[in-house]
Amino acid sequence: MFPLCIKFQLFVSSLIVLCTMIRRILNAVIDSQERKLGQSLDYLRYMLQHSFGGFRQFTKIVPMSTYRKTLPLDACYVARLVSTMQEDCGACVQIGIDMAQKEGVPTELVQSIIDDDVARLSPELQDVANFSRHVARAEEPGDELRERLRNRYGDAGLVELSLAIATSRVYPTVKRALGYAKTCAIFKPQVTR
Numbered sequence: 001m002f003p004l005c006i007k008f009q010l011f012v013s014s015l016i017v018l019c020t021m022i023r024r025i026l027n028a029v030i031d032s033q034e035r036k037l038g039q040s041l042d043y044l045r046y047m048l049q050h051s052f053g054g055f056r057q058f059t060k061i062v063p064m065s066t067y068r069k070t071l072p073l074d075a076c077y078v079a080r081l082v083s084t085m086q087e088d089c090g091a092c093v094q095i096g097i098d099m100a101q102k103e104g105v106p107t108e109l110v111q112s113i114i115d116d117d118v119a120r121l122s123p124e125l126q127d128v129a130n131f132s133r134h135v136a137r138a139e140e141p142g143d144e145l146r147e148r149l150r151n152r153y154g155d156a157g158l159v160e161l162s163l164a165i166a167t168s169r170v171y172p173t174v175k176r177a178l179g180y181a182k183t184c185a186i187f188k189p190q191v192t193r
Contacts, residue, residue, distance in 0.1 A: 023048060026055075038098065039091045043180035058174065065167035071153055071160040077105045078125050079132040079164040081113045086136035089172035089181055096168070097191055111191045124152060128161065135165050 026048055034041045047055040068076050077100040084096050093114070100110050112120040118129045127148055134141035150158045175181040 019052075023052075037095050039095055040180075043175045043178050046178055046180070061167055061170055064163055065170070067163055068160055069156065071157045071164070073103060074105055074109055074125060075128045075153065075157075076160065076164050077103070077110070078113060078121070078128045079161050080168045081110070082129050082132040083136040083165045083168040084172065085113070085116075086133065087169055087172035087176075089175065092172045092175070095171075101192065107191055114191055127152075131161070132165050135162075136169060 027045065030041050030044050030048070044055070044058075047058060077096070081093065081096050081100065084092050097110055097114065101107065109121065109125070112118070113129065118126050121129060127145060131141045131145050131149055134145075146158070149161060153161065172181060
């Protein structure tokens with residue numbers, strides 16, 4: 001029979017091995033996402049290395065940032081791209097562009113947002129872009145605009161629009177706070193045709 005202190009040492013050793021394995025798996029997942037997105041995710045590696053608990057909490061935003069049940073796809077991506085652009089992170093905008101194009105958002109629509117040419121959008125999407133820009137700049141969008149969006153997309157759509165705006169700003173904000181946004185403003189996003 002092992003003394004209690006040896007059992008505890010075996011337990012701790014097993015726990016260390018398990019934690020090392022989990023970190024390796026998570027690093028492999030980050031590597032995979034990096035290849036898929038075509039952008040550096042070093043800030044996630046930093047979080048994983050220095051605050052596993054913080055990393056775990058941060059990953060919980062992913063389901064919220066991709067949630068969309070009633071809001072039309074084009075409106076959702078207009079909100080996401082306009083909001084991300086307010087953070088001045090070219091790499092984050094590029095990820096948004098690539099995701100929009102992979103999901104089938106028309107190239108012309110994406111290009112209009114990137115060019116900040118809202119006039120080329122339909123009146124409905126102009127409302128979404130203007131609302132998103134106001135909210136992302138911490139400006140009151142106005143009750144009239146909010147009500148037009150609520151009437152068009154319903155209460156659930158307005159909630160989804162709000163989530164799209166808010167979560168699009170989290171990634172560039174965290175990158176900037178951790179010191180990983182140094183090259184963001186230099187990077188020029190590209191829409192592929």
